[in-house]
Amino acid sequence: MKPRPMPRNILISNEIDSACVKAVIDKIMDINYDDDIKEEEVRDWVREPIYLFINSNGGNAYDALALYDIIKQSDTPVYTIALGWCMSAGLWIFMAGTERYVAEHATLMFHDVAGWVADKTEGIKQEYDEAKRLSKMYCDCITETSLVKQSTLDDYITRKAEWFIPAEEAIKLKIANKYYK
Numbered sequence: 001m002k003p004r005p006m007p008r009n010i011l012i013s014n015e016i017d018s019a020c021v022k023a024v025i026d027k028i029m030d031i032n033y034d035d036d037i038k039e040e041e042v043r044d045w046v047r048e049p050i051y052l053f054i055n056s057n058g059g060n061a062y063d064a065l066a067l068y069d070i071i072k073q074s075d076t077p078v079y080t081i082a083l084g085w086c087m088s089a090g091l092w093i094f095m096a097g098t099e100r101y102v103a104e105h106a107t108l109m110f111h112d113v114a115g116w117v118a119d120k121t122e123g124i125k126q127e128y129d130e131a132k133r134l135s136k137m138y139c140d141c142i143t144e145t146s147l148v149k150q151s152t153l154d155d156y157i158t159r160k161a162e163w164f165i166p167a168e169e170a171i172k173l174k175i176a177n178k179y180y181k
Contacts, residue, residue, distance in 0.1 A: 003042060006034045008050045016059030016089040021067045024052070028070055028078065035076050049077040049098065058088025061113055061134050068141070071096035081180045082106040082170070095141045101180035108165040108175065112157040113138060146174040 010027050014020055031050055038045045052071070058064075071078045071093070080097030082090075087109035094100060094108065102108070113134045117127040139153045156163045170176040 003038060005038075005048050006031050008048060009053065010050060011053045011055070012090070012093070013053075013055045016056055016064050016067075016093065018060070018063050020059070021063040024067055025070050028074055028076075032074055032076050047076040049079045050074070051079050051081060052093075052097065053081045053083055054086045054090050054094050055082075055084040056087065056090035057085055058090050058109075061089055061092070061138070064089035064092040065137070067093050068096040071098075082108055082167075082176065083180075085109070092138055092141060095145055095175070100176045101178060102167040102170050102176035103180045104167055106167050106170075108170050110142065110153065110156060110163040110165065111161070142175070148173050148175065 008031060010024055012020060012024060028050060035045070035047045039047075071080075077098035078096070079099040079101065080094045081101045081103065082094050083103045083106055085107050086094050086102075087107075088111060091108050091110055113131050115127060115131050117124050119127065135157065139150060142148050142153065143150050152163075165173070165175065167176070167179065171178060
C-alpha cells in the first residue's frame with residue numbers, strides 16, 4: 001500500500017512577519033523532508049504540490065524575501081493562491097509560486113517598498129540605497145514572471161500610488177496563471 005502524502009495546505013491570513021514566515025517555512029521544509037524520504041523508499045513517488053493560500057495586507061519585506069527564497073528552492077512545487085487581499089509583501093510571496101492562482105474576488109496590490117528613517121545624512125543614504133535595492137528585486141520578480149512592464153511599476157512608484165489589481169486583470173497580465181476553483 002502506497003503511503004499518503006502529508007497535508008499540503010498552508011494559510012497565511014495575517015501580516016507577513018517573522019513568526020508567520022517561520023511557521024510557513026517550517027511546514028514547507030517538513031513536507032520537502034517527507035517527500036525526500038518517500039522518494040527513497042517508495043517506487044514512483046510523486047511530489048504533490050503544496051498549496052499556499054495568501055490572504056494578507058502585506059508586511060515586512062525581508063520576511064517576505066525569506067519565504068520567497070524557500071518557495072523558489074522547494075523541490076516540492078508550491079502553488080500560491082490569492083484570496084481576499086494579497087498585497088505588498090503578500091504579492092511578493094504570491095509571485096514565487098510554481099503556479100499562481102487567484103480567487104475570483106481577490107485583489108492584489110503593488111506599491112513601492114516603504115520605509116521610515118530618522119537618522120543622520122549618511123544613515124539616510126544607506127537606507128535609501130537599501131530601499132532601492134529591495135524595490136528593484138520586487139519589480140524584477142513581477143516583470144520577469146508576468147506581462148507587466150517596468151514602466152507600469154515605475155509609474156506607480158513615481159506617483160507613490162498603490163496599484164490595486166483585480167483577479168481578472170491579474171490573469172490578463174499573467175500575474176496569476178488562472179482562477180482558483
